[in-house]
Amino acid sequence: MCLGIPGKVIDITGEGVTRTGRVDFDGIVKEVNLAYVPDITVGDYTIVHVGFAITQLDEEAALETLAHLQEIEAVEVELDPDAALAAEEAAARGEA
Amino acid sequence: MKYLDEFRDPELALRLIDDISRLATKRHVLMEVCGGQTHSIIRNGIDRLLPDEIEMVHGPGCPVCVTPLETIDKALAIASRDGVIFCSFGDMLRVPGSGRDLFSVKSAGGDVRVVYSPLDAVQIARDNPDHETVFFGIGFETTAPANAMAVYQAKREGLTNFSMLVSHVLVPPAMRAILDAPTNRVEAFLAAGHVCSVMGYEEYDPIAAEYGTPIVVTGFEPLDLLQGIKMAVVQLEEGRAEVENAYQRAVNRKGNLPAQAMVADVFTTIDRNWRGIGMIPQSGWALADDYRSLDAAERFTVTDIATVESPLCHAGEVLRGTLKPDECPAFGKECTPRTPLGATMVSAEGACAAYYLYGRFRELEASP
Ligand code: SF4
Numbered sequence: 001m002c003l004g005i006p007g008k009v010i011d012i013t014g015e016g017v018t019r020t021g022r023v024d025f026d027g028i029v030k031e032v033n034l035a036y037v038p039d040i041t042v043g044d045y046t047i048v049h050v051g052f053a054i055t056q057l058d059e060e061a062a063l064e065t066l067a068h069l070q071e072i073e074a075v076e077v078e079l080d081p082d083a084a085l086a087a088e089e090a091a092a093r094g095e096a
Numbered sequence: 097m098k099y100l101d102e103f104r105d106p107e108l109a110l111r112l113i114d115d116i117s118r119l120a121t122k123r124h125v126l127m128e129v130c131g132g133q134t135h136s137i138i139r140n141g142i143d144r145l146l147p148d149e150i151e152m153v154h155g156p157g158c159p160v161c162v163t164p165l166e167t168i169d170k171a172l173a174i175a176s177r178d179g180v181i182f183c184s185f186g187d188m189l190r191v192p193g194s195g196r197d198l199f200s201v202k203s204a205g206g207d208v209r210v211v212y213s214p215l216d217a218v219q220i221a222r223d224n225p226d227h228e229t230v231f232f233g234i235g236f237e238t239t240a241p242a243n244a245m246a247v248y249q250a251k252r253e254g255l256t257n258f259s260m261l262v263s264h265v266l267v268p269p270a271m272r273a274i275l276d277a278p279t280n281r282v283e284a285f286l287a288a289g290h291v292c293s294v295m296g297y298e299e300y301d302p303i304a305a306e307y308g309t310p311i312v313v314t315g316f317e318p319l320d321l322l323q324g325i326k327m328a329v330v331q332l333e334e335g336r337a338e339v340e341n342a343y344q345r346a347v348n349r350k351g352n353l354p355a356q357a358m359v360a361d362v363f364t365t366i367d368r369n370w371r372g373i374g375m376i377p378q379s380g381w382a383l384a385d386d387y388r389s390l391d392a393a394e395r396f397t398v399t400d401i402a403t404v405e406s407p408l409c410h411a412g413e414v415l416r417g418t419l420k421p422d423e424c425p426a427f428g429k430e431c432t433p434r435t436p437l438g439a440t441m442v443s444a445e446g447a448c449a450a451y452y453l454y455g456r457f458r459e460l461e462a463s464p
Contacts, residue, residue: 004238004290006099017249033215036241036355045099047293047346050185050235051213052242055293055352057099061344069108069319 004047006057007032009040023048099345103317112322113145116329120149124332125281126325127274127417129267130236130288131158131445132316138450140318142325150329153281153417154450156270157288159235160187160443161415162370165403167263168193171232173398174261175201175208180396181224183217184232186210190433190442194404214246214260221250221258230392233260238290240264240381241355244362247387259392262382265368267291268299269379275307279418284328286314286321289343294359296351300339308337315343362387371439372412411438414447421451428457 007023012034014020019034023046030048037046037053045057128134134154137143143152156162172193175182182198189199189210202208207227211217214231221229233243243260250258267288274282287300292313300311310331314324324342331338341347361384368380383391408426413419421427421440431437433449440446450456 008098017245017252033213033242033245035245036352036358038354047290049238049290050242051215052245054238054241054290054355055346058345058348062099062102065323065342065344066102069112069323 004049004054006045007048009034009042009044009046009053011042012040021053023053100317103315103319105319109145109318109322112319112326113147116150116322116326117147119326119329119333120147121333123149123151124283124329125151125153126284126286126328127153127155127282128286128288128314128321129155129157129271130286130291131155131161131443131447131450132290133157133286133288133314133321134447135445135450135453136316136318137321138454138456140321141454142318142321146325150325152325153420154414154447155274155285155417156370156373156415157236157267157291158415158440158443158445158447159239159265160185160191161411161439161446162265162373163188163191163234163263163439164369164371165193165405166369166401167261168197169401169403170393170398171261172196172198172201173401174230174392174396175206176204177228177396179227181207181209181220181227181229182232183209183211183220183229185234187443187445188232188234190436191439192406192436192442194402214243215249218246218250218255218258221255222253225257227257228395229258230396231258231260233262234264236265236267236288236291237295237359238288238293240359240363241294241352244358247362247383247390248358250390251387259390259395260383261392262363263368264363264381265370266365266379266381268303269376270370270373271300271303271311272307273373273376273379274416275303275309277416277418279416282309282417284310284312284332286324286328287311287339289313289315289320289346292341292343292347292351294352294355296349297339297341297347298349304337304339310337311339313339313341313343313347315346370415372415374412406437409438411440411448414438414440421448422456424448428452 007025012021023032046053217231363381364384410424440448
């Protein structure tokens with residue numbers, strides 16, 4: 001039950017405990033209670049669990065995490081001359 | 097799909113696995129607390145891609161699995177009554193009670209309905225004023241705000257024909273119970289991402305400090321899981337024991353404050369019996385005094401419940417992480433998702449179901 005997946009808020013109606021919106025999960029649209037994400041607006045992404053938005057996804061944090069994951073390789077190549085050489089050779093073969 | 101595909105990139109996953117292999121100089125045992133994470137790990141074969149040094153054991157984070165047998169039996173008794181519409185999440189229907197399940201109550205003519213959200217049950221109560229509508233309110237902290245809202249709205253509207261059979265459980269006391277057990281092997285936890293979306297992660301600081309156990313808040317996609325594992329391994333290798341967050345896009349330190357406020361209003365903390373594990377002090381939520389009139393356990397006095405677990409089932413050891421599902425002698429033989437002996441074989445988050453679903457059979461592995 002905890003495997004919420006991200007969806008995009010496409011409209012919002014009501015307020016307070018009945019603040020409700022439609023959320024698009026890649027084409028499947030569901031009605032979701034938005035009372036617990038009072039700051040969310042149309043176009044934002046949220047995690048939905050049993051019909052409730054439980055958190056607003058933080059785009060900046062997502063990009064930061066991804067950039068960090070990509071960086072792992074960049075740093076390794078700099079630190080490891082053999083790996084850098086191998087990578088260059090591979091690139092050269094690819095171009096030839 | 098945004099926020100999904102990026103975190104499933106196989107190339108980055110392999111790089112993370114390489115990293116973990118380089119970092120791990122000795123054996124480490126990590127537990128993912130949440131059953132959703134267990135399924136993602138087994139489905140993606142993450143446990144097999146990890147270096148031999150890293151062993152993942154699966155935790156008790158499956159609400160359906162830990163709902164006490166006597167509560168299931170109570171649900172079965174209430175659902176069998178005339179004039180009752182019994183609503184539940186779908187997972188609950190096949191969970192074995194003492195001898196039968198909700199599904200068999202339904203086949204025998206009981207009005208048992210699967211709902212997606214607890215608010216659907218409140219709507220059923222509005223639509224059927226001459227029936228009693230009962231919702232089976234189970235779950236961890238992730239589900240509590242939804243169930244609390246259903247109770248809150250029903251009370252606010254004066255819906256006298258709605259009630260909830262509540263069996264909520266909490267992650268931090270379960271972590272302590274696991275670490276306190278003499279047989280414990282767990283050295284670090286991956287904390288359940290969406291539990292922390294609701295509760296934040298400050299409540300884990302004292303556990304990390306007292307037990308010297310690293311705790312990393314972790315998401316559900318392959319890269320999230322691998323990043324969580326990597327951060328836990330780095331801490332273990334460096335001899336640190338802190339709470340870290342590998343799931344920043346969905347979790348912040350304080351969590352969801354409006355959701356916490358609703359939960360604090362509707363629920364109160366109590367000692368709770370966990371199926372297969374036993375009593376854990378202050379590990380559950382029940383309805384607070386102001387909402388007791390909506391407590392199905394009080395509204396429908398159910399007596400004469402004698403609970404019987406299958407003698408073949410080892411779910412308790414599975415839930416504590418001391419036995420892998422495929423080490424249970426009944427796994428895939430007497431016990432399958434069609435003929436489950438324990439709740440861990442039924443739920444979408446149960447470890448036995450994950451092993452069965454993704455073809456983890458010992459015989460097959462052993463054969464050349
Ligand atoms: S395989 Fe079946 S019998 Fe064995 S522990 Fe899991 S649920 Fe119980």
